[in-house]
Amino acid sequence: MKTARGVGNLELREIDIPKPKRDEVLIEVAAAGICGTDIHIKHDQAFYTPPVVLGHEYSGKVAEVGEDVTSVAVGNRVVSPATAYCGKCHQCKTGHMNRCTAPDKRILGTSNANGAFAKYLVVPDYIVHQVPKGVSLEEAALAEPFACVVHSVIDKTPICPGDIVVVQGPGTMGLMATQIAKSMGAGKIIVTGVTADKWRLDIAKKIGADLTIDVQSESDPVSIVNNETDGQGADAVIEASGACVACTQALDFVKVAGHVTL
Ligand SMILES: [Zn+2]
Numbered sequence: 327m328k329t330a331r332g333v334g335n336l337e338l339r340e341i342d343i344p345k346p347k348r349d350e351v352l353i354e355v356a357a358a359g360i361c362g363t364d365i366h367i368k369h370d371q372a373f374y375t376p377p378v379v380l381g382h383e384y385s386g387k388v389a390e391v392g393e394d395v396t397s398v399a400v401g402n403r404v405v406s407p408a409t410a411y412c413g414k415c416h417q418c419k420t421g422h423m424n425r426c427t428a429p430d431k432r433i434l435g436t437s438n439a440n441g442a443f444a445k446y447l448v449v450p451d452y453i454v455h456q457v458p459k460g461v462s463l464e465e466a467a468l469a470e471p472f473a474c475v476v477h478s479v480i481d482k483t484p485i486c487p488g489d490i491v492v493v494q495g496p497g498t499m500g501l502m503a504t505q506i507a508k509s510m511g512a513g514k515i516i517v518t519g520v521t522a523d524k525w526r527l528d529i530a531k532k533i534g535a536d537l538t539i540d541v542q543s544e545s546d547p548v549s550i551v552n553n554e555t556d557g558q559g560a561d562a563v564i565e566a567s568g569a570c571v572a573c574t575q576a577l578d579f580v581k582v583a584g585h586v587t588l
């Protein structure tokens with residue numbers, strides 16, 4: 327639990343099992359991932375409302391439902407997005423529920439709602455999704471970040487079959503972006519990372535990257551991309567590292583009239 331504002335202030339605390347309200351679901355957490363946002367909150371570099379149990383990338387089983395809940399039942403395997411959106415503000419009504427601007431909105435593990443780094447959490451039933459058969463709960467814990475990458479790559483990045491795509495950063499998001507770009511028909515995928523990312527760059531090669539570049543040890547990564555693109559630059563660059571320097575480099579990697587997704 328993040329107990330107070332400031333750097334650190336993370337504690338293990340005993341808390342009561344939350345009781346679901348009429349329209350809420352009590353979920354017993356099966357698996358949860360650590361997001362970059364959790365790290366930013368640890369370092370006091372992100373929005374949050376302490377005290378709050380962190381963790382918003384998770385899966386679990388329904389342990390109890392409020393009396394008005396009909397969409398799921400006890401025992402169902404479920405996931406949810408992080409934002410319990412209001413459905414009424416301008417952003418919600420224009421299809422950007424993840425950008426809900428209601429001042430009292432709840433974001434699991436961040437603001438006004440405890441998250442999944444606990445045995446149980448409660449969430450409103452309208453954001454709960456059942457996990458399909460054949461998907462393990464460990465895999466399902468990636469549903470929230472995977473949805474973010476599907477949105478940024480499939481919805482927001484115009485990748486055509488044969489396109490050359492650079493993915494910057496081989497973390498969870500970058501590796502998923504690599505797989506999604508591949509599934510969209512990208513002709514060549516180049517994944518960049520720093521020297522400490524070598525093991526992740528090796529994973530990238532196994533799951534769809536045609537080439538990886540260590541941007542720290544290579545003296546001129548831009549020329550490598552240019553050589554791979556007949557001097558044109560990449561059709562699309564997906565910035566998944568979160569590093570400012572990578573944003574600048576994205577503009578060097580991309581072709582004229584190409585597309586950069588941040
Ligand atoms: Zn996250």
Ligand SMILES: [Zn+2]
Nearest residue numbers: 412415418426
């Ligand atoms: Zn809203």
